[in-house]
Structure formats: structure tokens, C-alpha cells
Amino acid sequence: xxxxxxxxxxxxxAIIVWCLLPVAxxxxxxxxxxxxTTTGSPQFLPKNPTLDNYKVLLGMTSDKSSSHDFLAALxxxxxxxxxxxxxxxxxxxxxxxxxxxxxxxGKRLVxxxxxxxxxxPVVALVxxxxxxxxxxxxxxxxxxxxxxxxxxxLPLAIWTLSAxxxxxxxxxxxxxxxxxxxxxxAFRKVIVPLAAPGVFTAAILTFFFAWNEFVLAISLxxxxxxRTVPAQMSFFVGPDPFNPPYSQLATAAVIVTVPxxxxxxxxxxxxxxxLTSGAVKG
Amino acid sequence: xxTTVATPATAADPSKKVVASDRSVAENRLGRRLVAPAVILxxxxxxxxxxxxLYLSLFRYRLTTPDDKGFVGLGNYVTILSDSxxxxxxxxxxxxxxxxxxxxxxxxxxxxxxxxxxxxxRGAMRTSILIPYxxxxxxxxxxxxxxxxxxxxxxxxxxxxxxxxxxxxxWYGDHWHAMFAIMVSExxxxxxxxxxxxxxxxxxxxxxxxxxxxxxxATASQRLFKVILPNMRxxxxxxxxxxxxxxxxxxxxxxxxxxxxxxxxxxxxxxxRQAIEQFQLGMGxxxxxxxxxxxxxxxxxxxxxxxVDLAQARGEG
Numbered sequence: 001x002x003x004x005x006x007x008x009x010x011x012x013x014a015i016i017v018w019c020l021l022p023v024a025x026x027x028x029x030x031x032x033x034x035x036x037t038t039t040g041s042p043q044f045l046p047k048n049p050t051l052d053n054y055k056v057l058l059g060m061t062s063d064k065s066s067s068h069d070f071l072a073a074l075x076x077x078x079x080x081x082x083x084x085x086x087x088x089x090x091x092x093x094x095x096x097x098x099x100x101x102x103x104x105x106g107k108r109l110v111x112x113x114x115x116x117x118x119x120x121p122v123v124a125l126v127x128x129x130x131x132x133x134x135x136x137x138x139x140x141x142x143x144x145x146x147x148x149x150x151x152x153x154l155p156l157a158i159w160t161l162s163a164x165x166x167x168x169x170x171x172x173x174x175x176x177x178x179x180x181x182x183x184x185x186a187f188r189k190v191i192v193p194l195a196a197p198g199v200f201t202a203a204i205l206t207f208f209f210a211w212n213e214f215v216l217a218i219s220l221x222x223x224x225x226x227r228t229v230p231a232q233m234s235f236f237v238g239p240d241p242f243n244p245p246y247s248q249l250a251t252a253a254v255i256v257t258v259p260x261x262x263x264x265x266x267x268x269x270x271x272x273x274x275l276t277s278g279a280v281k282g
Numbered sequence: 283x284x285t286t287v288a289t290p291a292t293a294a295d296p297s298k299k300v301v302a303s304d305r306s307v308a309e310n311r312l313g314r315r316l317v318a319p320a321v322i323l324x325x326x327x328x329x330x331x332x333x334x335x336l337y338l339s340l341f342r343y344r345l346t347t348p349d350d351k352g353f354v355g356l357g358n359y360v361t362i363l364s365d366s367x368x369x370x371x372x373x374x375x376x377x378x379x380x381x382x383x384x385x386x387x388x389x390x391x392x393x394x395x396x397x398x399x400x401x402x403x404r405g406a407m408r409t410s411i412l413i414p415y416x417x418x419x420x421x422x423x424x425x426x427x428x429x430x431x432x433x434x435x436x437x438x439x440x441x442x443x444x445x446x447x448x449x450x451x452x453w454y455g456d457h458w459h460a461m462f463a464i465m466v467s468e469x470x471x472x473x474x475x476x477x478x479x480x481x482x483x484x485x486x487x488x489x490x491x492x493x494x495x496x497x498x499x500a501t502a503s504q505r506l507f508k509v510i511l512p513n514m515r516x517x518x519x520x521x522x523x524x525x526x527x528x529x530x531x532x533x534x535x536x537x538x539x540x541x542x543x544x545x546x547x548x549x550x551x552x553x554x555r556q557a558i559e560q561f562q563l564g565m566g567x568x569x570x571x572x573x574x575x576x577x578x579x580x581x582x583x584x585x586x587x588x589x590v591d592l593a594q595a596r597g598e599g
Contacts (some may be wrong), residue, residue: 011395014396015407015411016406018473019384019410019413019474025429025436026425037434041434045343055592063425084480095321095431098316098317102313102351103309104314107313113321119577121531123554124335124569124573126553126558127334127338127567128567128570131330131334135589151323151324155324178591183340208415214533215534215550219558230421233424234420234538246431257418260417260418261413264412275479276478
């Protein structure tokens, strides 16, 4: 017996405002001209909306200095996040399958280890990793970020996937074989479609982590060769360090938020299922 | 149709009962092989560097003067623990952790109640709540930094009617104002996660039980405190554990919003600054070890104090 009272309507509006106001704010800021924010512009909406910031950052003007760095960072972010996601999900799928379906010694140990790493203070590793990566020539390279990103997303991926895999009716594989399917057919036509949603959810959560990561991104890179967008943004201060280019930073912020919003719009149900799968029964 | 032949022999021979069956030996081996890549990777990237940090923490070692490297025993730890900066930053971190988690718990629970009851626009609600979760922390930090900015922010003009806020309020001018701004960004970004975990807990409670309490004459607040909250204990504890340890590692917001100015540095920020910005690998490693131990202690305390059983919470029982 559910009903939506007045309180629920008020709550609904409150949640929407809470979640979207800061996003609306950076979008509004991104349409303010650089001159407007430099002189100070405390009102919410831009006085004279302009697309100049987008043109500058996306390389549509003659001055390519900002766009060059930003687009390189965007490329690094996409490449590093996607590769780390694919590899982490692959490794996590193997482990989660074992955890969900097989009885073996050390299963609890693996789960505890994953949990410990999920809570690990990443910043505690930057010193030693910085030192090691310089020795192995991984400093300021894509693999230098991909390897730790894979590691730190494994716990979440294993956790989510094993919760999903436990729900799969595995008997259906044998049922298909009894009905005359080969092992490969049974796997491809029965198991893969059942497991795919879980794998996909784990991939989304992993991608979010890698896309968001900041501590390692600023510690293990030094140039636009491997620097991701969050790191690049944090070092993008413009000519006057005491007066950062607010509107250009907001524009960069809007551009990197677009993929997040697209993913959320398309897959909101899956993300919620993935986030809560490890936390409560069912 | 291939494997159902081998069992009668073992069943007939009682002496073989103690030995694990071929099947379980094989299963054991396969299980270990499948988890091996994950385990090896996790050990290589966390355990090994952590041991390296433990080793380096015993040395005077600065990258700018590598020839000056020398064994100092526990010297680095003594230096750190007797420095007030370490304690200030730890205190900041603890304050941020306690305040943000407490506020998030309350707001998150309110959000979860709304999402639980709502019967319209559920998709729109889910989409908006996931945006702060998915957005990059650095972006959230910039958005809030600009919000509180004295020249370009809207806080001073919108909330000027509140006591203590005027056009000239400088949010980055003193410790508590800056801490407030940092905490707002942290709370905004992570409340959705809390709300979703609590919503999952809330949806586990049977409506019948709440109805029964209502029929028995329980008031709304009695239903909340005597029926709903006790039955959500596991979900609340898991949410608190995850968020508290996450909040303790706060770094991005501080790096972007204040760079540690006005004494707003956190433990993570201090560690980063020593190891990366000042190339003090010895001192930085000692801080890493201390940070690691603190997180471990914190996790232990939360698990013991609140009796969180994660295995039970996820149905591994």
C-alpha cells in the first residue's frame, strides 16, 4: 500500500534541485565570457551567453594552446578508462565465476582481500608507486595508470559480479545440453545472455571509477602524454594563478560530465542494481 | 551426458572416504586458477608497494638528494608524531568524516524515504540522483569552489539574508568557512550513494510489518524508530562503514578547493604533499604507513563497535 503524499512531492522537488543545481550552475558558468568571470559575476545566469569557451577548448579558434592540452587529456581519459575497464572486468569475471559457483579453499580469503583493497587508502601508495614506476619506466605512461586502476576496481567488480552470478540458474546450461545443444552453444545461447547484464553493470561502475580517479592521475603523470582530464583540470590555472579562468574550467567540467550523464540516462536501472548488489541481501 | 560414472567405487571403499573426491580436488584447482590473476594483481599493486613503504619509512630519503639516503630507524615516525601539523590534519580528517557521514545519513535517509514512496517519475528521480554519484569529484569540487567564490559565486547573494553571510563573506578566508565549503562538496557528491544503499535496505522491510504496527496504534515516529530503523540495521551499518572509510580518504575536494590553505589539509593531502610535491620519500612512506594503520584501526573499530557482519549482510552467512 503505497501513496504519494504532499511530503513526497516536496521531497521529489528537493531531490531534483539538490542533484541538478550544481550541474545547472557549471553549465551556466560555461556560457559566461572569460571577461565576465574575470571581473566578477556573482549572478547565476550569464549576462551575454557565449559559446567562446567551447570553441577555445575544442580547438575551433586560432589559439590552440588550451585545446591541445585539453583534447590530449580527454583522449588519455577515454583510452585509459576503457582499457582498464575491459581488463578489470575480464579478470573479475573469472574470479567472480569461481566465487559464485565453485567450492575451493581460500574463497573467503579472496573476498576479504577484495574488501580490504576497496577500503585501502590509495594515497598511501603514491610514494612507493612513484618510486617503482620510475624504475620500471611506467611513470607518465598509459600502463602506469591502467595497472593501478584495474587493481582498485577489481574489488567492486568481483563483488558486483559474484552477487549477479549467484542469481543465475546454472542448471539451464545442462538443460540445454540435454536438449541437444553442444557445450559451446549452451554457453553462448544460455549463459552469456544471463550473465551479460551483470558484466555490463560491473563495467559501468569500473568505468566511473577510472574516469573519476584523481590521486594517482596527478602523482604518476607529468605531461599531457598520460595526464587524464581531472589531473589536467587541476593544473589548468591560466596566466594568473590568483584568478583562475572560471568559465573555461566550467566548460571543461561540462564536457567531461557529458559522458557521465549519457551513461546514467541509458543505464540508470543497471547502475542502481550494481551499487546495491553487494550491500544487502537479495 | 559425459560425467556420471565414477562414484560407486569410492562409495564401496570406506578407507577412501576421508580423501577428497577427484571432483572436489579438480574444483579446488580450477577455483584457484580462476582467482589467481585477480589475487596476483591485487598483491603486486597494493601489498608489495606497502611493504616497500614500510622499508623506505625507515630511511632518510629525499629524491632531490639521493646520495644523502641513510637509515634512521623509527626517526621519521618520531618526527611525524611529535609534529602538531600531523595531528591538526588528522583532526581535520576526523571532523570531516564524522560531520559528512552524519549529515549524509540523515539526508540520505530522507531521500531514500522519498524514493521508496514515490509512484511517479521514478526513472527521472533515479537519473538525477545518479548524476552527483557519477560526476567527477574534481568537477564537483570546482562547481562548489565557484559557488562559494566571493567574486563569482551565488551563495553570498542568495543567502545574504542569513546571519553571518553578506556580500563580502570570504569562504576561503578562514578555517571553518573553508571546511564548511569542502564538506558541502563532499556531502553533495556522496549522499546519493548513501541514499541508494539505504533505499535497498528500506525495500527489504515488509509493508505488512509496518501496517501491523500502524494497526496496533504506533505513531509515525514510533514506526520509524521502533520498526523501520531497527530492521534496516544491516544496511545502515554497511553504508556507514563504506562511507566513513571513504570520507577518511578525502583528497580531491581539498586539493581543488583550498590546496590545504587555512589549515584544511587532510591526512591524505599531507601524505601526498610529502611524497610527491616535496619528494620526501622516506617521510612520505612513514606517513603512508601511519595512514594505512589508521584506516585499518578505523575499519576494525567500526566493525567491532557497530557489529557489522558483512558476510551476513550480503547473504553469505
